[in-house]
Amino acid sequence: MKTNRAVRTPGGLSVRVDVRTLVVGTLLLLVALAASVVLIGTGDFPIPAADVVRTLLGEGDPGQEFIVTELRLPRVLVGLLVGASLGLAGALFQSISRNPLGSPDVLGLGQGATAGALVVIVLFSGTADQVALGALAGGLATGFAIYVLAWKRGVHGYRLVLVGIGVSAIVTAVNGYLLTKSDIVDAARAIVWMTGSLEGRDWDQVWPLLALCAVLVPLVLANSRGLRTMEMGDDVSYALGVRVERVRLVLMLSAVLLTASATAASGPVGFIALTAPQLARRLTRAPGPNLVPAMCMGAALLVGSDWISQRVFGAGQLPVGVVTGVLGGVYLLWLLVTERRAGRI
Template sequence: MKTINRAVRSPGGLSIRLDVRAFIVVLLLLAAALTASVVLIGTGDFPIPAADVLRTLFGQGNEGQEFIVNELRLPRVLVGLLVGASLGLGGALFQSISRNPLGSPDVLGLGQGATAGALTMIVLFSGDANQVALGALVGGLVTGLAIYVLAWKRGVHGYRLVLVGIGVSAIVTAVNGYLLTKSDIVDAARAVVWMTGSLDGRDWDQVWPLLGLCAVLVPLALCNARGLRMMEMGDDVSYALGVRVERVRLLLMVAAVLLTASATAAAGPVSFVALTAPQLARRLTRSPGPNLLPSLCMGAALLVTADWLSQRAFGAEQLPVGVVTGVLGGVYLLWLLVTERRAGRI
């Protein structure tokens, strides 16, 4: 399929360039994410056929199906979709800002920072689920601020951002190890389970805050996609084209940090979705630029598919979704490093 760009002009005179291939990829990824969601809702100890799942979602199921679908399984799937979309979009923003395929929250240490905040609430304060989620959100924000400040030198540039992020990640990982050694056996077990990344037990209490943040941050990021695309050509060119580079960069970095931290707060540190989703989306669209919307859809599709694999691919042994994404993402990272080395970029 060739990439085709078409200019669409509205009655008011506004001209919008439409990338047909990217548009088709977005539609296919949305269809894949929704299909995987329906299959996932029907998966479990009480399997429900896809047709019955759809009828129940439209209010035509029996009482038992409505309880299982609407109260037990639908919130988990919605959290998976929102977490995957947040990580995919956050990863695309960071990779575009740093102009580096390795510039994802996993490498920069934002997940480790959110983990440090959650471990602080678990180990030092024996906090409940809401307090742990708040601690993860604060930890991610503080880590993101530290990376930005340390990487600043007449602006924030790609490789400096990545290198500072790797250093901060190492420090925060050491802090997390220290917190685990100071915890008792019960808190340590609870912390390890949270650190794996899982959608088990997620309910509507996790859906609404994450949905509210996405409703604000996703339009904010998409509205600044044009400036972000120009920034990939370099700061000097962007300034010449009228882009307020540092303002746009700071705004989008805050949005990316919030997306990543809120996703981590909702499901724990789910590995590698933020790294792989933007790269896979770019390879499907074959389009230059940040590919924000395709990355968002790819992240959602990846996470719900990985959650289905974690429940079905290993028989009775259901794995946390973070284990599956970690294995798949680690293989992809090795392949990406080999590819970048052969291309002479690292």
């Protein structure tokens, strides 16, 4: 059965469409949206899914309208955007490094964003908005440091991962030091933030993240052809006319911004960036970065994890970062056992 089809556009261009990838991406998007509806209806005041949909369409009663649109919808939208951002960032880093471990979690970008937030919390007792800006600045600074240290006539994939692991270890130590220098109130606040949570998220977190995704996602997709070519090696990419370093720099900067902004909005949510691209690739069975399926998988994973945390433990009892950490750790152990049985490690 053929999974690739050529579609001719009105302008005469021929575009190859992978049918399986399109179907998987669509199904993952529907799963994420369905989980979002169920999550909106979950809480101390349960709302049936049908009533949630009617309220979102503007046909609910005033009480449901307030609960859905003001209290729960912003949290779910932040979850969707954070999950999609981390899934896309993970797919970009894994494709650029040509290494399944080349994700923001391993490279230390999450730890860098955490360091920026801890500096604001511990040293300046900053507000929530200032903490978010600190996390964004910390993530960008860490990404810049990794790129500069990994540069040697270009950025090699394994060198990028090794440098990232080293930077991650250093930044983790700095974070531990900052916690030891803080007083009990700031330390408790920092620990809560470092866990990764969607609790209390409102429209103030939605709009900046949505605006950033509206700019970066089209930019990334516009460079996806060059990214796919780069997986065959720099020499082949140069021969095919791809400006390798320019494309790599644009995509790495986009991935760093996506990771830092997602961390600023929700705190460091672990393993989504690592597992979402790999799960998407296993479902699509397609080569290449699988950017759109990874986005949809990340959104579905994070919203589903948030639903699990609320359904099993109650609203506000268990941060979503704990659930994603447990699920991601189980997946990583399963992956290692599978690879070892296959003789690849």
